[in-house]
Amino acid sequence: MxxxxxxxxxxxxxxxxxxxxxxxxKSKGQGGRGxxxxxxxxxxxxxxxxxxxxxxxxxxxxxxxSERVLQAAAQLGYTTxxxxxxxxxxxxxxxxxxxxxxxxxxxxxxxxxxxxxxxxxxxxxxxxxxxxxxxxxxxxxxxxxxxxxxxxxxxxxxxxxxxxxxxxxxxxxxxxxxxxxxxxxxxxxxxDNARCTRKIAELMLQFGHTHVALISGPTQGNDRQQSRLDTYEKIMRDNGLETIVQVVQPGYTINDGGMAFRRIMEQNPKVTSVMCNTDLLACGVLSECRKLGIEVPKQLSVSGFEDVSFAPLLYQPLTTLSVPxxxxxxxxxxxxxxxxxxxxxxxxxxxxxxxxxxxxxxxxxxxxxxxx
Structure with a gap:
């Protein structure tokens, strides 16, 4: 291997x-001692x-x-x-x-x-x-x-x-x-999350997709999702294309991916490609496509990120980034x-x-x- x-x-x-x-x-408290x-x-x-x-x-x-005590401990460099x-x-x-x-x-x-x-x-x-x-x-x-x-x-x-x-x-x-x-x-x-996202985005563009959406996980304090979102937006702008984004909330599930996709299609029915920032979100999109009667990949292309164990086992095996x-x-x-x-x-x-x-x-x- x-x-x-x-x-x-x-x-x-x-x-x-x-x-x-x-x-x-040498960590000092009062009087020069620990x-x-x-x-x-x-x-x-x-x-x-x-x-x-x-x-x-x-x-x-x-x-x-609790916050007062923890702040004081951190300020003094105190550990138990x-x-x-x-x-x-x-x-x-x-x-x-x-x-x-x-x-x-x-x-x-x-x-x-x-x-x-x-x-x-x-x-x-x-x-x-x-x-x-x-x-x-x-x-x-x-x-x-x-x-x-x-x-x-x-x-x-x-x-x-x-x-x-x-x-x-x-x-x-x-x-x-x-x-x-x-x-x-x-x-x-x-x-490098940005470099990985670029691979997926460029694949979609090479395949002729001009209405490409992104479903992202929570971005606050989350460098992975923020980097992927920023990279997607830059590539779309550089190619003169619209950015179409749905960000799910912390604690998201497969079902959240499906609901985010439904919102995308309601607002942007011309979308032909959906990039998902995790395989879990992509799984939700594929599930929703079956409910809506959308054929993958004939009508819609879907990609994930991370290549988790179930990715090749879905009803349409998932295109994704394999993260070791x-x-x-x-x-x-x-x-x-x-x-x-x-x-x-x-x-x-x-x-x-x-x-x-x-x-x-x-x-x-x-x-x-x-x-x-």
Whole structure:
């Protein structure tokens, strides 16, 4: 089996794990010593007991109080004893992973690659779901650190300012996975979403489609969907074509893809091609086409993104981008372990995604609008 093509792009400043853990002792609280629970309580103007409840039983504390304590902890660079021990060489051999959710096949595939690699290297893995919005992942990340995670793998781009500030103050290695993010201060391992979207869009144009719509997942704090949407819009504009977009809400399902497609056809009946930013959305479009009596690909071409396991099994096998999510996860886990064990650099790496042409895409109908 041919391994996916990967190419080293840029080296990130080495993170010496042992030195990092030693340097963590330099994190200062009051009086030049390491920050303590007393410091956090004083800064947040709460009791020590309240700090303990926020960090260990957050469900028992109201939101306003919890945010005050977490903000104070982040400002002081405070972590609870379990994380502190990990940073002071009392190793937990545990790595945390933040995923949007677990019921999407692409997230499960990447998580499986990570977990099997950690298990093989005698490491444990904590999986924490954090939603699609990566501007709001600090609390989830802190929970992993407080339970002893020595390193963190984050699905997509880290956009949470509180987490970036915390990372700057604490020598905990962090690697962004799934998306390759050139120019970001943190290293990343994954695909170039813009480049992948261009492959699909150019295929549609080569097949003569001039009314091309896009169905996207949520874009707030979601670099994958935002990059794909931006690329689609640029290509359509560059070719003098209309942009036709439907963005579904967080927590979307296959059914949401179908409903978004129905709205597209009601507003733009001349559409002959629909690009979907995930295979789940594309599955919903194909299902809706059967209900509406639209023939795929004779009347409408449909594409997905990610090539999940069911993509070739649909009633019209789905044209899509094949993302090597499992390989990305395995590579990320190996890189994190090498950093923690040997101080090796966390280095950005770009993986290639292959365009898989199947029966759901064909040449555009010759008549204006869909064929009769």
């Amino acid at each position: 041919k391994m996916p093509e990967i190419s080293p792009i840029c080296a990130v400043k080495p993170t010496d794990a042992r030195a990092a853990r030693n340097n963590s002792m 920050a303590t629970v007393h410091d956090v309580a004083k800064l947040a103007n709460v009791s020590i007991a309240t700090v303990s409840r926020v960090l260990n039983k957050p469900d028992t504390v109201n939101k306003e109080m 004893n379990s994380a502190g021990k990990a940073l002071r060489l009392a190793r937990t051999r545990t790595i945390g992973t933040l995923l949007p959710r677990l019921d999407d096949p692409i997230f499960s595939e990447l998580a499986h690659g990570i977990q099997e690699t950690l298990f093989a290297q005698d490491y444990a893995g904590f999986l924490q779901t954090s939603g699609y919005d990566n501007t709001k992942i600090f609390d989830a990340a802190l929970r992993l650190f407080n339970r002893g995670a020595e390193g963190l793998l984050v699905f997509g781009r880290v956009e949470d300012d509180r987490l970036l500030e915390f990372i700057a103050k604490n020598p905990i290695p962090v690697l962004q996975v799934y998306s390759y993010l050139e120019g970001h201060p943190l290293p990343s391992v994954g695909i 999510a499992g390989d990305i996860g395995r590579h990320a886990a190996r890189a994190m372990i090498a950093n923690l064990e040997h101080g090796e650099s966390l280095t950005s790496m770009q993986f290639e995604a292959s365009l898989i042409l199947r029966d759901s895409v064909a040449v555009a109908p010759k008549a204006s609008g869909r064929a009769a």
